[in-house]
Amino acid sequence: MKAEIIAVGTELLLGQIVNTNAQYLSRKLATLGIDVYFQTVVGDNPSRIKQAIEIARERADLLVFTGGLGPTQDDLTKDVLAAYLNRGLSIHQPSMDTIEQMFSSRGIHMVESNRRQALMIDGSSPIENEAGLAVGNGLTEDGTHYLLLPGPPREMKPMMEGPASDWLRSVLGSEEPLYSRLLMFAGIGESSLEAKLIDLIEAQSDPTIAPYAKEGEIAIRVSTKAPNETEATVKLDRTVEAIKQRVGEFLFAQEEITLEERVVQLLRSSRRKLSTAESISGGLLAELITGIPGSSGEYSGGVVTYTNEMKHKLLGIPMAQLQGEGAPGAISESTAVMMAERVRQIGDSDFGVSLTGVAGPAQAEGQPVGLVYYAVAQRGKPTAVFTGHFSGTRAIIRIRAVKAALYQLWLKLKEE
Amino acid sequence: MKAEIIAVGTELLLGQIVNTNAQYLSRKLATLGIDVYFQTVVGDNPSRIKQAIEIARERADLLVFTGGLGPTQDDLTKDVLAAYLNRGLSIHQPSMDTIEQMFSSRGIHMVESNRRQALMIDGSSPIENEAGLAVGNGLTEDGTHYLLLPGPPREMKPMMEGPASDWLRSVLGSEEPLYSRLLMFAGIGESSLEAKLIDLIEAQSDPTIAPYAKEGEIAIRVSTKAPNETEATVKLDRTVEAIKQRVGEFLFAQEEITLEERVVQLLRSSRRKLSTAESISGGLLAELITGIPGSSGEYSGGVVTYTNEMKHKLLGIPMAQLQGEGAPGAISESTAVMMAERVRQIGDSDFGVSLTGVAGPAQAEGQPVGLVYYAVAQRGKPTAVFTGHFSGTRAIIRIRAVKAALYQLWLKLKEE
Numbered sequence: 108m109k110a111e112i113i114a115v116g117t118e119l120l121l122g123q124i125v126n127t128n129a130q131y132l133s134r135k136l137a138t139l140g141i142d143v144y145f146q147t148v149v150g151d152n153p154s155r156i157k158q159a160i161e162i163a164r165e166r167a168d169l170l171v172f173t174g175g176l177g178p179t180q181d182d183l184t185k186d187v188l189a190a191y192l193n194r195g196l197s198i199h200q201p202s203m204d205t206i207e208q209m210f211s212s213r214g215i216h217m218v219e220s221n222r223r224q225a226l227m228i229d230g231s232s233p234i235e236n237e238a239g240l241a242v243g244n245g246l247t248e249d250g251t252h253y254l255l256l257p258g259p260p261r262e263m264k265p266m267m268e269g270p271a272s273d274w275l276r277s278v279l280g281s282e283e284p285l286y287s288r289l290l291m292f293a294g295i296g297e298s299s300l301e302a303k304l305i306d307l308i309e310a311q312s313d314p315t316i317a318p319y320a321k322e323g324e325i326a327i328r329v330s331t332k333a334p335n336e337t338e339a340t341v342k343l344d345r346t347v348e349a350i351k352q353r354v355g356e357f358l359f360a361q362e363e364i365t366l367e368e369r370v371v372q373l374l375r376s377s378r379r380k381l382s383t384a385e386s387i388s389g390g391l392l393a394e395l396i397t398g399i400p401g402s403s404g405e406y407s408g409g410v411v412t413y414t415n416e417m418k419h420k421l422l423g424i425p426m427a428q429l430q431g432e433g434a435p436g437a438i439s440e441s442t443a444v445m446m447a448e449r450v451r452q453i454g455d456s457d458f459g460v461s462l463t464g465v466a467g468p469a470q471a472e473g474q475p476v477g478l479v480y481y482a483v484a485q486r487g488k489p490t491a492v493f494t495g496h497f498s499g500t501r502a503i504i505r506i507r508a509v510k511a512a513l514y515q516l517w518l519k520l521k522e523e
Numbered sequence: 524m525k526a527e528i529i530a531v532g533t534e535l536l537l538g539q540i541v542n543t544n545a546q547y548l549s550r551k552l553a554t555l556g557i558d559v560y561f562q563t564v565v566g567d568n569p570s571r572i573k574q575a576i577e578i579a580r581e582r583a584d585l586l587v588f589t590g591g592l593g594p595t596q597d598d599l600t601k602d603v604l605a606a607y608l609n610r611g612l613s614i615h616q617p618s619m620d621t622i623e624q625m626f627s628s629r630g631i632h633m634v635e636s637n638r639r640q641a642l643m644i645d646g647s648s649p650i651e652n653e654a655g656l657a658v659g660n661g662l663t664e665d666g667t668h669y670l671l672l673p674g675p676p677r678e679m680k681p682m683m684e685g686p687a688s689d690w691l692r693s694v695l696g697s698e699e700p701l702y703s704r705l706l707m708f709a710g711i712g713e714s715s716l717e718a719k720l721i722d723l724i725e726a727q728s729d730p731t732i733a734p735y736a737k738e739g740e741i742a743i744r745v746s747t748k749a750p751n752e753t754e755a756t757v758k759l760d761r762t763v764e765a766i767k768q769r770v771g772e773f774l775f776a777q778e779e780i781t782l783e784e785r786v787v788q789l790l791r792s793s794r795r796k797l798s799t800a801e802s803i804s805g806g807l808l809a810e811l812i813t814g815i816p817g818s819s820g821e822y823s824g825g826v827v828t829y830t831n832e833m834k835h836k837l838l839g840i841p842m843a844q845l846q847g848e849g850a851p852g853a854i855s856e857s858t859a860v861m862m863a864e865r866v867r868q869i870g871d872s873d874f875g876v877s878l879t880g881v882a883g884p885a886q887a888e889g890q891p892v893g894l895v896y897y898a899v900a901q902r903g904k905p906t907a908v909f910t911g912h913f914s915g916t917r918a919i920i921r922i923r924a925v926k927a928a929l930y931q932l933w934l935k936l937k938e939e
Contacts, residue, residue, distance in 0.1 A: 120559045122549030123735060126542055129564065133538030143536045144571060146564035148545065155560065162578055298594050298634050309596065318595075319534040322677075328537065383827070389813025390806030393827040397805025400884050400917055408833035410826050411799070411809040417824035420869050421837060453836050468816050496629045500654040501816055503677055 108141045108279060111167035113159050115175035115184050116258055117150040128173045128263060135267050139275055140285035140332060141169060151181040160191050164251055169278075174258030176241035178220040184255055185244065189228045192248055199227045202242040209240065235270045238262045245274040252278045286339035287330035288347055291360040291369075294514040297325050303353045307346075314346045322503060323510025324366055359517055366513045367395040373520035374405035381516070382454030383409030384422060384446035386437065387464040387479055392509045407454035412446070422449040438463050438474045440492045447484035458519070459484040460512050466501045477504050481512040483519060491515065524557045524695060527583035529575050531591035531600050532674055533566040544589045544679060550735070551683050555691055556701030556748060557585060567597040576607050580667055585694075590674030592657035594636040600671055601642050601660065608664055611645045614638065618649065618658040625656065650686045654678045661690040668694045702755035703746035704763055707776040710930040713741050719769045723762075730762045738919055739926025740782055775933055782929045783811040789936040790821040797932070798870030799825030800838060800862035802853065803880040803895055808925045823870035828862070838865040854879050854890045856908045863900035874935070875900040876928050882917045893920050897928040899935060907931065
């Protein structure tokens with residue numbers, strides 16, 4: 108089944124809010140095996156809403172609306188769709204009772220316009236809204252299905268988790284569900300990964316192989332429709348195995364997690380601790396790790412040493428290492444090694460990770476923008492040090508360098 | 524001028540990413556006086572991209588595309604639009620040179636597909652991409668304007684801030700221009716700020732007053748269309764003055780900068796330095812400061828002390844302060860004060876800022892989630908300490924706490 112998501116609301120067109128509903132609904136529909144071919148955003152304007160319906164009606168079997176079910180004059184979705192389908196609107200008494208009850212229980216006078224939230228398009232099924240007052244509508248005409256949901260995510264999501272999904276399953280009938288696997292990669296660029304898989308990607312039909320890149324990470328989703336999980340598993344296993352044979356060394360997870368989440372998982376399961384010493388990345392590595400709930404068990408802390416003095420005072424690195432005639436300097440392999448080793452010792456941790464380099468815009472110590480030395484120190488093992496050349500803006504260089512360091516840490520954790 | 528934003532990418536239809544580009548572009552186009560009537564999302568499919576172009580062509584004067592300019596087989600935007608307009612595609616040599624230079628400087632073999640990123644539709648103007656390899660395109664045919672931008676926000680936004688806006692202004696031509704002022708607020712919640720301005724906002728017609736909230740910061744844009752800058756200035760000045768009289772104490776900037784950028788500006792102009800000691804915020808404050816180009820002159824560094832041992836070893840805070848019968852504990856006003864003072868001394872800085880508290884999801888030391896103590900130490904002045912109660916997710920609590928601490932630092936810098 109082909110779906111189109113139509114978000115109604117001028118606030119979206121003004122950029123006042125982000126259309127997170129479209130993402131949530133797209134994911135939710137995918138898990139039901141429904142393909143979303145278009146997402147549309149239209150303002151609170153009757154003729155443009157009608158136009159969006161006409162277009163979507165031509166190219167989709169299912170139109171999922173969010174927004175425009177509220178009490179105000181700007182909430183037009185039901186009115187416009189009813190007019191388009193030549194149907195009337197009637198009060199849904201159970202919803203009306205709920206609205207009246209709510210107002211009387213709170214001792215507030217009910218404004219007449221609140222009755223609008225109980226309206227249903229004639230011939231539609233009610234989609235109950237437990238978190239708000241606007242009842243949802245589901246209806247089918249001439250083989251096209253229409254699902255109307257409110258805009259506020261805290262109302263829309265519970266409806267979609269329950270009664271709206273039930274309604275969708277009932278109209279889906281006998282279509283085959285979609286099964287998929289997610290593969291997460293790091294330590295390799297998007298174009299290099301694709302080059303290694305290009306024949307698989309180009310030959311794909313079933314299962315499909317869809318790569319998408321974030322900074323320093325690449326996800327590949329492998330999907331197939333099948334009558335049941337057993338048949339899906341056979342097809343998915345074959346494709347996933349073929350991908351793993353090519354690029355398995357870069358595969359850090361088979362679920363939707365970040366590289367830092369995977370690293371924290373492995374630290375946790377092996378009861379190890381991490382400390383960090385950052386120069387170029389300025390706390391970004393610490394921030395990514397501590398952004399993970401419960402990471403305090405795996406992370407003792409770290410330092411952000413943006414000056415030579417701080418590297419000396421906080422980490423005890425000799426000033427002669429950092430500056431002066433013939434000194435290796437702050438941006439050097441040997442300083443990266445010292446930073447990683449010292450912070451590991453101070454934190455009494457199993458691993459110490461360090462980064463030093465040039466994020467730009469200007470070069471530093473005569474070294475070019477994008478040059479980064481990073482090191483992984485490990486208790487009882489020799490310290491490994493790496494050189495990276497990263498391109499992009501200051502922000503991109505920082506995130507790529509941090510992901511590269513996390514990748515090396517992940518390799519060590521995986522080997523254990 | 525009526526615009527439609529067309530985001531190209533199957534990853535959006537699968538719900539793998541949120542279409543934040545549509546919000547950003549909608550706001551940006553509004554500041555140029557361009558009205559967005561529709562936002563469309565379409566997958567990496569040539570016939571559906573073509574269909575989206577045909578529809579948008581009918582209802583808009585300007586089509587702004589994001590996505591589909593990359594090197595892979597899935598990146599089709601230029602190809603499809605060129606075919607639709609019966610135009611060819613040619614290599615843009617300066618972009619090609621940049622791509623080749625990047626690969627050779629990093630000693631990586633350039634995959635042939637990377638050449639695709641230097642393609643331009645014949646007759647279009649190049650829109651330079653300083654943060655990535657895919658060159659943007661701008662062209663006009665039969666009164667319709669087409670602007671092609673890459674999908675990654677880190678590339679698209681700098682283009683839109685510079686060359687893409689320049690191109691748009693050139694095609695806007697003789698329309699009455701929009702003039703606007705941006706007012707940036709911190710230290711006050713969105714609803715409190717709106718409550719103080721509600722009569723101004725409700726009475727607005729010209730200039731318009733549009734508030735936008737981010738975590739810990741609120742922007743208000745005051746806009747008017749006028750034949751010339753002098754007439755616009757009179758109208759804008761009057762409204763801005765009225766807003767300042769109500770909430771001027773929270774106004775940290777009159778340009779699009781973040782609170783941390785403002786703080787770094789003030790540190791720079793007063794030749795002061797900052798150090799940070801973070802527990803709850805785990806490096807986020809350091810990361811925000813060091814994310815600003817050139818901040819190494821204003822920031823010596825800091826510590827992320829996620830354990831009592833690290834607070835003791837790195838900052839010299841006595842263990843008796845942190846744990847044991849009757850100790851104030853790590854999450855206390857007095858620990859926040861010590862952290863700020865010690866890190867200021869270690870960094871030999873003018874200011875030391877600290878944060879300690881509970882980000883959740885679980886409480887800590889018997890203290891509730893969202894409780895944060897933060898302190899600002901200043902050379903030769905008594906240390907100020909604050910208590911905040913923040914709500915939201917772990918990530919939101921962290922960013923709100925950091926912005927609250929930055930606000931207090933900004934107040935001190937402003938007073939000087």
